[in-house]
Amino acid sequence: MNKDKIYFAILLFFVAKLSFGQVPVRREFQAGNTTQLILSETALPAKNYDFTTSDLQVKWHLLILDLIEQTTGYTPLVAARSMAYINLAAYESILPAYSKRASLSGQLQGFEKPKEFETDSVDFIKELALNNAIFTTVDEFFVAAPFIWMERIAALKDSVDAKFSAGQSKLAILKSKNYGVSIAEMVLKYAAKDGGKNALFRSYDLNYKLPSCESCFEINRVADLENTGPLHPKWGLNRTFIAENQTDFDIKPDFEFSKYKDSRFYKDALEVYNTSKEVTAGSDKMNIANFWDDAATFTYTAVGHSVSILTQLLRTNPVSIDSSAKLYVSLTLGLNDAMIAAWKSKYKHNLIRPGAYIKKYIDSKWEPAILTPPFPEFPSGHSVQSATMATILTNLLGENVGFTDYSKYWVGEPKKFNSFWESANETSISRLYGGIHFREALTKGQEMGKKVGENVLKLKFEK
Structure with missing residues (x-):
């Protein structure tokens, strides 16, 4: 078969899948001053966006999540880092409009905002400032993104600028745009010193030598044929935002490695093995494993999934711009x-x-139900980050906040949850169902995530 026939066969395959609704397609179009997002089949319902509310950040995050999925080098760690700095810039950019909101300057490690950034709300358009702060940081953090996706980012930025510049004085427009850009540039300088700046371009450390022992992690070459080293082995040295989070909290496994059948370690491994027999095609456990299998390169990663939950919630229940920026x-x-x-x-x-x-x-x-990733087992990263998500959002939004998660519409039906912790607990157990974590990594991972979240909740957002 020549190359032309191969390409044609591949094209027919995707056309057929699209025709039967197996590959939902995202389409966007302008409707007056609003934008509607449409997903085929198991889609989010279309809505009219009001960019004077949290809808502005929601719209940006829908595109950011797409960028994470489409950009080479976007591991979960890189995604978490980028979104944090983007949202730090977004929050700081709107403060002149909110006299009672406190800056995070002096509260985060190494983050000090110079006094020249102090200004008042006269001739200040918060939507323009936020829009330009987000665009400037996104443009920097997604330098490796496909050009067609950056065109969409530029189009959103330009359309929002046009909407909120209409009828405004040149002074107000210039002041607001420049303030957002200046805040973003300050945040980018802050980000450059955290230890993770070049991670986008080198995910795997070719020079890092993994320890060799019976209990030691080793890369699974069947699952990771393209990898020649472990993923981000020095990421734990990066600067955290909260000083109290610059630790592993001395959290460690309660069991010791053993290959003997009467040992705790063997029994925990046997639990994974026996559970895997229930993880069959179409089973609830397989669906859960797949729903939370937020692998890099073809999803927006586990941390992106957590951000997607907040984004979907705000999309359905808009709040004020300052409230969404805080969230x-x-x-x-x-x-x-x-x-x-x-x-x-x-x-x-x-x-x-x-x-x-x-x-x-x-x-x-x-063989496990999902691919084993190229980094050590303990603790479960999914468990840590989802517990952090649940701790923070439960505190800020409430214990019994129900929502429908459309994040993995290509896997199956949307999933309904009655609380953030219900979602986080399913995220965690999915890794045991997937066959890539012992239960100990899940429980201790959640313990770690709670501590991280509790430390974040000590930040002061009101003066």
Whole structure:
């Protein structure tokens, strides 16, 4: 078969899938001064956006989540870092319009906003400031994004600028835009010193030598043929936003490695093995494993999923711009710190994954339901970050906030949850169902995530 026939066959395959609704397509169009988002089949219902509310940040985050999915090098850690700085710039950019809102300057490690950034609300258009702050940071953090996606980002920025510049004085327009850009540039300088600046271009450390021992993690070459090193082994050294999160909280496994059948370690591995027999095609456990399998390169990652939950909630229930800015920055600062704490612990304990252990000591032909990622087992990063999400959003929005999660519309039906913790608990157990974590990594991961979230909640947003 020549190349033309191969390309034609591939094209027919995708056309067929689209025709039967198996590959939902995102389409957007302008409707007056509003934008509508349409997803086919299991889609979010279309809505009219009011950019004087949280809808402005919601719209930006819908595009940011697409960018994470489409941009090479966007691992969960890179995604958490980028979204945190984007939302820090967004929050700081609107403060002149809100005299009672407190800056995070002096509250975050190494973040000090110079006095020249102090200004008043006269001739200040908060929507323009926020719009330009987000665009400037997105343009920097997604430098490797496909050009067609950056065109969409520029189009959103220009359309919002045009809407909120109409009828305004040149002074107000210039002051507001420049303030947003200046805040973004200040935040970008702050970001450049955290230790993660070049991670987008080098996910795998070719020079890092993993320890070799019976209990040690080893890269699964079947699952990771393209990888030649572990993922971000030094990420735990990065600067956290909250000083109290610059630690692994001395959280460690309660069991010691053992290959003997009467040991706790063996029994925990056997739980993963026996559970895997229930994770069959079409089963609830398989659906859960797939729903939360937020792997990089073809989803917006686990931290993106947590941000997607907030985005979907605000899309249905809009709030004021300052309230959404507080929600987004609190969540994303927490997710960034959660991943740093988790990675500090992962490479400290360097624990073997269930797949390698089970093949050596229980069943040499066994395979987990989802691919084993290229980094150590303990703790579960999904558990850490989702517990951070649940801790922060439960505190800020309430214990019994129900929502429908459309994040993985290509996997199956949307999932309904009665609370953020119900969602987080399912996120966590999904990793055991997937066969890539022991239960100990889940429970201790949630413990770590709660501590990270509680420290974020100590930030003061009111003067």
